[in-house]
Amino acid sequence: MNQYRLGEFHPFGGGRFLYLVPSAGIFELDDACRAVLSRLEKGEASREELAAIAGPDVVDELHQAHAITTNGFSPQLQQPPADFPLQTLVMNLTNQCNLSCQYCYEFGEDKVATPDGKPKFMDFETARQSVDYLLTSSEGRRAIHITFFGGETLMNFPLLKQVVDYASKKAAEQARAIDFSLTTNATLLTPAIIDYLSENRIGVTVSMDGAKESHDQFRVFANGRGSYDIIEPRVRALIKQHKTRPITARVTMTSQAMDVLGTYKHLKHDLGFHEVGFAPVTTSPNRLYSINESGLDSVLDQFRSLADEYRDHALRGKHHGFSNVSDTLAELHQGVSKSHPCGAGLGLVGVGPSGDIAPCHRFVDSDDHKLGHVSTGLDRARVSDFLGRGHINTKTDCSTCWARPVCAGGCHHEAYVRYGDTGHPNLHYCDWIRGWTGTCLEIYAAIVEHNPSFLQHFADRKAA
Numbered sequence: 001m002n003q004y005r006l007g008e009f010h011p012f013g014g015g016r017f018l019y020l021v022p023s024a025g026i027f028e029l030d031d032a033c034r035a036v037l038s039r040l041e042k043g044e045a046s047r048e049e050l051a052a053i054a055g056p057d058v059v060d061e062l063h064q065a066h067a068i069t070t071n072g073f074s075p076q077l078q079q080p081p082a083d084f085p086l087q088t089l090v091m092n093l094t095n096q097c098n099l100s101c102q103y104c105y106e107f108g109e110d111k112v113a114t115p116d117g118k119p120k121f122m123d124f125e126t127a128r129q130s131v132d133y134l135l136t137s138s139e140g141r142r143a144i145h146i147t148f149f150g151g152e153t154l155m156n157f158p159l160l161k162q163v164v165d166y167a168s169k170k171a172a173e174q175a176r177a178i179d180f181s182l183t184t185n186a187t188l189l190t191p192a193i194i195d196y197l198s199e200n201r202i203g204v205t206v207s208m209d210g211a212k213e214s215h216d217q218f219r220v221f222a223n224g225r226g227s228y229d230i231i232e233p234r235v236r237a238l239i240k241q242h243k244t245r246p247i248t249a250r251v252t253m254t255s256q257a258m259d260v261l262g263t264y265k266h267l268k269h270d271l272g273f274h275e276v277g278f279a280p281v282t283t284s285p286n287r288l289y290s291i292n293e294s295g296l297d298s299v300l301d302q303f304r305s306l307a308d309e310y311r312d313h314a315l316r317g318k319h320h321g322f323s324n325v326s327d328t329l330a331e332l333h334q335g336v337s338k339s340h341p342c343g344a345g346l347g348l349v350g351v352g353p354s355g356d357i358a359p360c361h362r363f364v365d366s367d368d369h370k371l372g373h374v375s376t377g378l379d380r381a382r383v384s385d386f387l388g389r390g391h392i393n394t395k396t397d398c399s400t401c402w403a404r405p406v407c408a409g410g411c412h413h414e415a416y417v418r419y420g421d422t423g424h425p426n427l428h429y430c431d432w433i434r435g436w437t438g439t440c441l442e443i444y445a446a447i448v449e450h451n452p453s454f455l456q457h458f459a460d461r462k463a464a
């Protein structure tokens with residue numbers, strides 16, 4: 001006779017909800033369900049015993065959701081198909097930069113790029129081939145996306161304009177939607193560039209680390225001078241003049257700049273960014289700017305305070321700009337269960353100035369991580385090796401972790417910098433990831449209970 005036991009889940013919302021692993025579903029419990037689970041907390045039980053407690057339908061429902069199990073079965077995520085359609089192309093228009101940020105993954109001490117002998121600026125022919133490659137490799141998708149990146153992206157602004165013209169025309173010929181965004185350090189923004197970006201609905205993310213003192217710690221020119229005073233008026237003009245897309249700040253946190261609350265306040269309220277997202281610096285642990293364990297605890301505490309503020313806004317139906325919460329809530333609401341931590345090498349690739357294809361922008365110009373060339377397409381053996389090692393099923397350390405549907409082992413690039421293997425799980429962040437995912441689940445529960453219509457925003461985001 002089948003004996004039932006508890007499945008794999010993470011309870012939250014005061015025991016009202018289960019986060020089901022690995023299906024990533026969210027299951028709301030009633031008293032009957034709770035009675036079955038509390039019985040199984042004491043040990044295995046037969047179907048008859050459980051049906052006597054809550055009725056056979058409840059037992060079946062919990063079983064189908066894998067909240068309870070008879071054989072410990074956990075559905076395994078399959079390897080995505082080899083011809084998975086591309087959605088996003090990240091184009092590194094140049095590998096040159098007018099700043100010398102010490103922590104930069106492209107130029108800093110932990111860089112993976114090997115740019116010697118390669119072009120410093122992409123030319124139009126390579127850009128044209130890149131757009132054609134995106135269009136042919138994304139068959140079946142109506143909407144596609146190009147993100148412009150660098151080095152400093154705006155050092156090759158003339159090419160950006162040519163790409164927007166060419167890609168818009170080609171996409172229109174195929175009755176497909178294409179949109180554009182860019183990341184910049186903001187030093188080269190001019191009123192004319194801002195007008196162009198606004199007129200063409202180009203989304204802008206500014207790499208900015210907070211108020212002057214924090215920002216100037218690392219984001220400096222070659223002579224060591226901080227860039228804050230140069231960018232501050234430009235960022236204000238950008239936010240004022242660019243009316244067609246939200247403007248986002250992307251903050252890199254280091255051991256010398258961990259004031260999340262102060263940084264958010266400055267970027268959101270003093271400067272007026274619509275969204276602010278934070279990420280700890282990617283580095284080997286022995287760098288002075290690397291954030292140690294107690295630093296991460298402090299950052300998580302501050303994240304939680306800001307997340308509470310987000311929740312209070314959401315309960316009043318108001319937008320809050322802390323994008324780390326929005327991003328995680330969107331994944332939870334959409335039931336994302338990842339075979340890989342991100343789209344790198346799947347729906348997204350990076351292209352360097354030479355036309356070499358990399359898993360994402362962070363691997364651009366690295367011979368070790370080259371996946372092909374825009375003129376010839378992907379090298380399937382290399383892609384299969386990259387995706388095979390990055391698949392959650394190969395990460396045995398993650399196999400019992402309840403946060404794996406959203407984490408899947410974490411960033412391939414970070415793993416390479418830390419462990420020398422893109423497929424290694426980022427075990428230095430596990431407490432952080434579980435702590436943060438748990439916080440976002442509690443916020444989710446509060447929103448479901450008090451203002452569920454707010455979640456429509458995340459369904460719409462998926463549809464988009």
Ligand code: SF4
Pocket residue numbers: 395397398399401402403404407408409410425426427429430431433434
């Ligand atoms: S890296 Fe850590 S937090 Fe992420 S899925 Fe693996 S064990 Fe879980």
Ligand code: SF4
Pocket residue numbers: 341342343344359360361362410411412413414
């Ligand atoms: S590998 Fe890392 S940096 Fe690249 S897209 Fe994935 S999460 Fe982002």
